Amino acid sequence: MSEVIDQLHRDHLNIVKLLDYLESELKKVGGDRIPDFQLMHEVMHYMTSYPDIYHHPREDLIFNRLRDKPGVDDGPIDDVLEEHQEIIERGKRFRAALRTVLSESMMLTEDFLEIAHAYIRLQRRHLDREESSLFPLAREELSDSDWREIDAIFENAPDPLFGRLVKAEYSHIRSVIG
């Protein structure tokens, strides 16, 4: 079995922690407590720099290989591959919205919340789909030689936030989220 899919599963658990954090900060918008927009921006910097660059492309390769297996339904695979593009676009939009807020430019609160919640909703639905159907299918359908080939394609890309060595720009989030 592949180390890659175990790492992808660990990434999911970490992404969920970050989504929970973002959601808890968003609850403060318009209330008495001030959301930490700077830290939310750091989270989105990570999301658009590590999962978007390393996590989804690894899954793309696994899912495309899965699609080649006889009897595997293309429909759910195509949906998830499309969602990767949507996550990347919505992630950039959310990050840009946070930059707007941080630069004290004007933005309607409802527009900001809509962008933020749309991103979180999409990510959660996507993770659920992968964990409940595509990862189990990949573990079942892909052979040892498939996994060896997939493993060989990937360069080692340590996670800069949840890995053993934390990049300086993420040390604040790591200390808050753990």
Ligand SMILES: [Fe+2]
């Ligand atoms: Fe994915």
Ligand SMILES: [Fe+2]
């Ligand atoms: Fe994923």
